[in-house]
Amino acid sequence: MAQPRVHFTSSNLFITLVWIAILVCAWEIGAAYIETVKRTPENVLPHLWQIVQSVFSDKAVAGGLTARQIVLNAAAATLARAGIGFAIGTGIGFGLALLMKLSGIVEKIAFPYLMIIQMIPILGMAPIVLGITGDIGQSRIVIAAILTFYPVAANTLAGLKSVEPEKDSLFLSYAATRPQTYVKLYIPVALPYFFTGMKIAAPLAITASILVDTLQGDGGLGCMLSQSLKHAMSIFVFWQIVFFSAIVGVLSINAVTLAERLALPNERRARKWSKA
Amino acid sequence: MEQSVKDRVSGIVLPVAFAAVLLVLWQTQALHAILGTDTFTFPLPGHIARILAGNVPKILENLSATCTVVFGGLAIGCVAGYGISVAAAMSPRWGVGGLRVIGAFNAIPIVALAPVVINLTRDVSGDVEVRSTVAKIIVVALLCAVVMSLGAYRGLTDLKPFSEDLLLSYAADRKTIFLKLRLPNSVPHIFIALRVIVPTSVISALISEYFAEYIIGIGRMIRDNITLAQYATAWAYIVVACGLGIASYAVLLLVEKLVCGKRWRT
Numbered sequence: 001m002a003q004p005r006v007h008f009t010s011s012n013l014f015i016t017l018v019w020i021a022i023l024v025c026a027w028e029i030g031a032a033y034i035e036t037v038k039r040t041p042e043n044v045l046p047h048l049w050q051i052v053q054s055v056f057s058d059k060a061v062a063g064g065l066t067a068r069q070i071v072l073n074a075a076a077a078t079l080a081r082a083g084i085g086f087a088i089g090t091g092i093g094f095g096l097a098l099l100m101k102l103s104g105i106v107e108k109i110a111f112p113y114l115m116i117i118q119m120i121p122i123l124g125m126a127p128i129v130l131g132i133t134g135d136i137g138q139s140r141i142v143i144a145a146i147l148t149f150y151p152v153a154a155n156t157l158a159g160l161k162s163v164e165p166e167k168d169s170l171f172l173s174y175a176a177t178r179p180q181t182y183v184k185l186y187i188p189v190a191l192p193y194f195f196t197g198m199k200i201a202a203p204l205a206i207t208a209s210i211l212v213d214t215l216q217g218d219g220g221l222g223c224m225l226s227q228s229l230k231h232a233m234s235i236f237v238f239w240q241i242v243f244f245s246a247i248v249g250v251l252s253i254n255a256v257t258l259a260e261r262l263a264l265p266n267e268r269r270a271r272k273w274s275k276a
Numbered sequence: 277m278e279q280s281v282k283d284r285v286s287g288i289v290l291p292v293a294f295a296a297v298l299l300v301l302w303q304t305q306a307l308h309a310i311l312g313t314d315t316f317t318f319p320l321p322g323h324i325a326r327i328l329a330g331n332v333p334k335i336l337e338n339l340s341a342t343c344t345v346v347f348g349g350l351a352i353g354c355v356a357g358y359g360i361s362v363a364a365a366m367s368p369r370w371g372v373g374g375l376r377v378i379g380a381f382n383a384i385p386i387v388a389l390a391p392v393v394i395n396l397t398r399d400v401s402g403d404v405e406v407r408s409t410v411a412k413i414i415v416v417a418l419l420c421a422v423v424m425s426l427g428a429y430r431g432l433t434d435l436k437p438f439s440e441d442l443l444l445s446y447a448a449d450r451k452t453i454f455l456k457l458r459l460p461n462s463v464p465h466i467f468i469a470l471r472v473i474v475p476t477s478v479i480s481a482l483i484s485e486y487f488a489e490y491i492i493g494i495g496r497m498i499r500d501n502i503t504l505a506q507y508a509t510a511w512a513y514i515v516v517a518c519g520l521g522i523a524s525y526a527v528l529l530l531v532e533k534l535v536c537g538k539r540w541r542t
Contacts, residue, residue: 015373023377044395105290112291119475119525120518123386124482124495127502128510131317207385211483214387215499222387229391229487242388249383 024048042235051243054236062233070224070233071240074213078220079248081137082209085144089205090198092145093152100153101160101186114157117150126212136218143212144205151204152197159193160186195260202252210245221245319508327512335516341492342520344409345481349416350473356417357424358466364425365432365458375429381422390415390484408490415484420473424466431465432458467532474528478521494520 008014027048035041042050054067061067100107122143130139163186171181213222221241228238301307303320311318328335360378364371390411397411435457443453482495491500494517501510 012373012376015370016376019374019377044398105286108287108290109294113294116522119521121475121479121482121495121521123479124498124517125514127499128317128507128514131502131507131510132311132313203383203385207387210385211387214486225387225391238391242384242392245388246380246384249385250380253383 042239046236046239051236051239054234055240061237067234067237067240070237071221071244074219074221074224074241075244075248077218078140078209078213078222079206081140081220082144082205085141085209086148086202086205088141089145089148089201090152093149093197093201094156094194096149097153097156097160097190098182100157114150114154117146118154122146123208123211126208127215130212130215136212136216136220139215140209140212140220143208147204147208148198148201151200152194155193155197155200156190159190162193163189191264192260195256195264198256198259199253202256203249206245206249206252317507319511323508324511324515327508328515331509331512335512338492338494338497338513339516339520341409342481342485342494345412345416345484345493346477346520346524348409349413349481350420350477352413353417353420353477354424354466354470354473357421357469358428360421360425361428361432361462362454364429368433371429375426378422379426381418382426386415386419386480386483387487389418390480390487393418393484394487394489405490405492408488412481412484412488412493416477416480419480420477423473423476424469427465427469427472428462431462434465435461464536467528467536470528470532471525474524475521478517478524482517 027045031041031045031047034045035047038044056068058066062070065073096106096110100110126139126143129142130136133139133142167185168181171185176184210220210222210225213220213224214226216223221244224233225238225241227233228235228241298307299321301310303322305315305320308314308318315323361375364375393414394408394411397407397414400407400410439457440453443457448456482493482498485493485495486499488496494513497513498510498517501507501513
């Protein structure tokens with residue numbers, strides 16, 4: 001289908017770029033002001049170009065490593081654990097949703113707890129998880145998994161329940177077995193909901209992993225962040241991590257969206273049709 | 277569909293029974309064997325209850341500090357977020373772009389946001405307690421404003437088909453359309469946003485306390501007591517934090533029922 005040609009100045013991309021430019025200007029004005037009133041402006045609000053410069057600088061800031069190397073090494077440790085926790089949480093969440101749909105008893109037991117778990121500040125419990133597991137790597141995985149598990153389970157269950165009873169009856173009339181009904185009807189219907197849950201969970205898993213890092217020195221992003229704040233190394237490591245984690249958070253949502261498009265190409269087409 | 281009495285009773289009995297089983301496993305230390313931990317890091321419920329009862333004044337002091345941050349930030353953030361969404365709904369073309377950029381804030385970890393805000397607010401007041409509270413409230417308010425602006429914008433613009441055209445055909449001006457159509461339409465969406473915002477504000481308050489200059493608050497107590505290896509005390513504060521989370525959510529559900537009961541269904 002040929003898209004009607006839109007002038008660039010009225011395109012969505014242009015508007016987004018203008019907003020980003022406004023934000024950058026506001027930041028720079030703030031930084032210029034801070035520069036005049038503070039003795040160490042880079043602790044409060046450095047210029048954006050200073051942060052970019054520090055990314056490409058080859059000057060060693062700690063232990064013979066440049067700021068960029070420190071951030072990337074730390075990111076590998078943190079994101080790997082966040083990824084494992086996310087995968088485990090997703091698996092458990094999907095499995096529990098399926099169990100809850102299959103068994104009324106499981107649903108009755110688990111559903112109130114699924115409600116309560118979203119009201120409990122799990123991240124506030126991170127230190128105690130560290131106390132119990134005694135290992136920072138395991139704690140990161142556990143916390144990321146708990147935070148992932150809830151949105152995935154809740155959304156998948158909503159998806160499984162959104163199947164119209166007539167469709168179930170139709171499958172029954174075709175003498176489909178229960179496993180067949182699930183594989184061909186319930187799970188495909190629930191998949192878009194499942195991906196929505198993952199989109200909510202992905203940035204949570206990363207935040208959780210970074211937060212757990214701050215509790216103990218083990219070279220994760222959060223650990224470097226707090227060390228840099230305490231001036232154990234260049235403060236620009238801190239600023240790099242702030243931007244890095246924000247960018248990774250956004251990218252994690254995009255990654256799930258991409259996975260969704262690859263897994264459900266027809267879904268997207270169907271949505272386009274229903275819009276048209 | 278009317279639920280049968282049997283269904284409703286089992287819906288209450290089963291979860292309560294599950295909790296009872298967990299509590300028994302916990303008290304008899306079977307849970308400790310499963311998790312591979314000891315009563316020092318994972319104290320028995322009776323022990324935690326005794327600490328709670330023995331530290332009431334100190335716990336209340338920290339609870340009130342945390343509540344100031346949670347509800348102060350929540351109120352400011354929601355009003356600001358709604359204001360942003362109204363502004364965006366006035367000129368949707370630019371508004372959507374702005375909201376898309378704001379939405380990116382959603383992905384910024386609180387851990388990165390809190391130290392930035394605390395550094396920025398060092399000159400607010402000479403009193404460390406005041407400026408630290410201001411910083412924490414700003415962190416909570418920022419996160420609330422993001423979620424509220426995105427949710428309320430949908431409520432203000434996602435109108436029933438032709439309802440706006442109908443009002444236009446009555447020669448209604450923009451103010452009337454806003455007051456009679458957009459505003460009422462956004463109310464259920466405000467509550468949907470609040471269901472995300474209320475737990476978020478509790479969590480972000482606890483975490484901003486980790487980084488705050490002034491040492492007070494439930495979150496800070498959890499962390500500091502664990503650093504001091506006072507696990508039982510930390511658990512007592514965790515119980516308080518969970519209580520705060522559940523209580524504030526319950527209040528929200530109650531308000532939602534009172535406000536939306538007759539006119540709106542969410």
